Amino acid sequence: MIALSDLVFRWPGQATPCLDIPRLEIAAGERVFLHGPSGSGKSTLLAILGGVAVPERGRVELLGQDIVSLASHRRDVFRADHIGFIFQQFNLLPWLSARDNVLLPCTFSARRQAQAGDPPGEAVRLLERLDLAPSLWDKSAAELSVGQQQRVAAVRALIGKPEILIADEPTSALDAPRQQAFIDLLLTEAATVSATLLFVSHDQRLAAHFDRVLSLADINRAATGDES
Amino acid sequence: MKAVLQLALKSAWARRLTLGIALIAIALAAALLLAVERVRHDARQGFTQSISGVDLVVGARTGGVQLMLYAVFHSGSATNNIRWDSFEAIATHPAVAWAVPLSMGDSHRGHPVVGTQANFFEHFRYANAQSLRFASGKSFAGVFEAVLGSDVAKELGYRVGDRITLTHGMAELGPDHADKPFTVVGVLAPTGTPVDRAVHVGLEAITAIHLDWAGGAPLPGLNIPAEHVQKFDLQPKEITALLVGLKNRADVFRLQRHINAYKGEPLLAVLPGVALDELWQTLAMVERTLFALSTLVVLVGLAGLTATLLASLNERRRELAILRALGASPQAIFLMLTVEGLLVTALGILAGAVLLAGGIAMLAPLAQAHFGIHLSLRPPSWNEIALLASILATGLLASLVPGWRAWRMSLADGLTPRN
Numbered sequence: 001m002i003a004l005s006d007l008v009f010r011w012p013g014q015a016t017p018c019l020d021i022p023r024l025e026i027a028a029g030e031r032v033f034l035h036g037p038s039g040s041g042k043s044t045l046l047a048i049l050g051g052v053a054v055p056e057r058g059r060v061e062l063l064g065q066d067i068v069s070l071a072s073h074r075r076d077v078f079r080a081d082h083i084g085f086i087f088q089q090f091n092l093l094p095w096l097s098a099r100d101n102v103l104l105p106c107t108f109s110a111r112r113q114a115q116a117g118d119p120p121g122e123a124v125r126l127l128e129r130l131d132l133a134p135s136l137w138d139k140s141a142a143e144l145s146v147g148q149q150q151r152v153a154a155v156r157a158l159i160g161k162p163e164i165l166i167a168d169e170p171t172s173a174l175d176a177p178r179q180q181a182f183i184d185l186l187l188t189e190a191a192t193v194s195a196t197l198l199f200v201s202h203d204q205r206l207a208a209h210f211d212r213v214l215s216l217a218d219i220n221r222a223a224t225g226d227e228s
Numbered sequence: 229m230k231a232v233l234q235l236a237l238k239s240a241w242a243r244r245l246t247l248g249i250a251l252i253a254i255a256l257a258a259a260l261l262l263a264v265e266r267v268r269h270d271a272r273q274g275f276t277q278s279i280s281g282v283d284l285v286v287g288a289r290t291g292g293v294q295l296m297l298y299a300v301f302h303s304g305s306a307t308n309n310i311r312w313d314s315f316e317a318i319a320t321h322p323a324v325a326w327a328v329p330l331s332m333g334d335s336h337r338g339h340p341v342v343g344t345q346a347n348f349f350e351h352f353r354y355a356n357a358q359s360l361r362f363a364s365g366k367s368f369a370g371v372f373e374a375v376l377g378s379d380v381a382k383e384l385g386y387r388v389g390d391r392i393t394l395t396h397g398m399a400e401l402g403p404d405h406a407d408k409p410f411t412v413v414g415v416l417a418p419t420g421t422p423v424d425r426a427v428h429v430g431l432e433a434i435t436a437i438h439l440d441w442a443g444g445a446p447l448p449g450l451n452i453p454a455e456h457v458q459k460f461d462l463q464p465k466e467i468t469a470l471l472v473g474l475k476n477r478a479d480v481f482r483l484q485r486h487i488n489a490y491k492g493e494p495l496l497a498v499l500p501g502v503a504l505d506e507l508w509q510t511l512a513m514v515e516r517t518l519f520a521l522s523t524l525v526v527l528v529g530l531a532g533l534t535a536t537l538l539a540s541l542n543e544r545r546r547e548l549a550i551l552r553a554l555g556a557s558p559q560a561i562f563l564m565l566t567v568e569g570l571l572v573t574a575l576g577i578l579a580g581a582v583l584l585a586g587g588i589a590m591l592a593p594l595a596q597a598h599f600g601i602h603l604s605l606r607p608p609s610w611n612e613i614a615l616l617a618s619i620l621a622t623g624l625l626a627s628l629v630p631g632w633r634a635w636r637m638s639l640a641d642g643l644t645p646r647n
Contacts, residue, residue, distance in 0.1 A: 044642075047643050053642050079553070081555075085554075087553070090546045093239070095238060095239060105554060107231040108231055168643075
């Protein structure tokens with residue numbers, strides 16, 4: 001499902017690479033916790049997986065397709081079609097309603113629109129499933145609490161059944177009791193749509209319940225811990 | 229791409245306050261530029277159309293521009309008059325087809341009074357050789373009869389049969405010729421020229437109302453009633469200027485030289501077209517300066533737009549990263565910012581055009597009354613459309629800057645803005 005080999009990446013102007021990953025493989029449907037301290041290159045790795053950053057060397061195979069060899073606009077389409085992202089915070093466009101935020105992937109990707117079947121109906125189904133009250137659906141995203149925003153972001157990542165879910169510190173803005181609840185929710189939903197889940201965090205306490213726990217330092221030969 | 233453009237609209241609407249202010253600045257600047265262009269065009273139109281079919285304008289020796297100003301535009305006053313025998317000498321010159329005397333100096337409620345002869349209505353031409361037409365009534369025949377320009381009648385509500393009193397000098401509150409009222413016998417159709425603002429009376433009337441005057445004031449103890457003026461010789465001794473038509477236009481320079489070298493008194497003859505050009509040249513400086521200033525104002529407005537968009541980029545960094553994560557390409561991000569700027573410019577231009585139309589509707593009567601400039605409410609001319617298009621093109625350039633910056637930003641940021 002996800003296969004990296006001989007990946008080397010450095011930001012423009014940097015002398016040494018910040019990522020040098022000889023091999024990383026994640027199977028379809030696998031739910032992986034990737035651990036690494038802040039600044040260890042986690043976000044860079046996610047940008048490469050999303051096709052937003054391009055490595056200077058190596059293969060990045062997603063669903064059997066080497067995305068490095070794709071033209072940049074094909075990578076953008078690939079990302080829209082196959083990957084759902086959830087970020088740390090401020091996932092939503094503040095001037096759109098929760099419902100419209102959820103529907104965004106279906107406007108960017110014909111594939112996800114098709115897979116959602118009836119996108120508005122699917123949006124409602126998922127919003128209900130993630131326990132968001134109907135009174136919140138048409139509120140603008142800026143009016144929602146942080147916890148509500150993160151759940152709307154999860155719904156948006158899930159709509160249209162993308163094969164890959166990438167979550168970048170999605171719980172760091174939540175308080176402790178809600179963190180585990182959110183992770184459990186994500187694990188369940190990923191399993192329901194049989195998506196591959198890559199969950200990235202610096203907080204190792206959250207690693208329970210995942211199929212596999214990886215440390216970026218173990219797979220990244222360039223790791224020194226203090227790079228940006 | 230369509231999705232991104234729709235989002236661009238929604239995003240812009242969410243920031244409508246700041247964008248609205250940029251829009252207002254552009255609207256005001258565009259309206260100003262258009263107004264300068266419109267006034268320039270209409271003033272020039274009014275100028276060049278104010279007189280035609282007249283081969284020479286003759287007055288006492290002075291500047292050609294000044295002569296045109298007082299003889300045709302009723303603005304300013306003559307330093308010297310022309311003797312009646314000079315007029316007769318010119319009028320009877322073999323090359324001359326017709327000559328119309330003009331005598332200025334009096335007014336009626338701020339409107340200039342022109343003493344002339346009935347042949348004025350026959351020979352005067354404006355625009356493309358159009359002659360004067362009576363909207364009602366007819367030319368003056370008796371001494372105390374007046375023909376009004378269309379604006380005079382409209383503004384003061386006069387109709388044929390009304391009685392009016394003339395005032396000595398151009399001041400609105402000057403001494404009146406109240407003892408000798410005039411009857412309105414005709415009202416001219418509108419021409420868009422200074423004729424509209426003038427009251428026309430016979431030359432004899434000018435003499436008659438000044439019979440018992442000397443040095444600009446009534447002679448004390450002397451009062452000649454209106455019914456007795458016929459006993460006096462009403463032949464004027466002096467006039468202010470005259471309009472000359474030639475039998476053969478080829479004679480114009482010969483006659484001009486002849487008049488300029490006239491032995492009886494120092495005279496000046498000018499070709500109206502040449503003098504109008506000269507007059508326009510002196511105004512063109514002002515016009516060009518105004519145009520340059522309003523162009524600068526437009527540039528300032530567009531610079532404000534660029535600044536607004538650039539300032540908004542920092543707070544929208546997160547928004548752009550989200551759009552990238554959803555599959556928007558850097559090109560789409562570039563387009564989003566550029567379209568936003570272009571949209572604000574286009575709406576600003578539109579608002580500016582509406583503002584101008586409103587302004588003209590409100591101010592046109594004032595411009596007509598005070599400056600004699602006839603501002604017309606009409607769809608934009610090709611010239612104005614070209615101006616608006618160049619504002620739009622400059623707006624596009626101004627919007628490319630934030631677009632380009634957003635592009636760079638989204639490439640550098642990837643999915644997580646680094647602040």
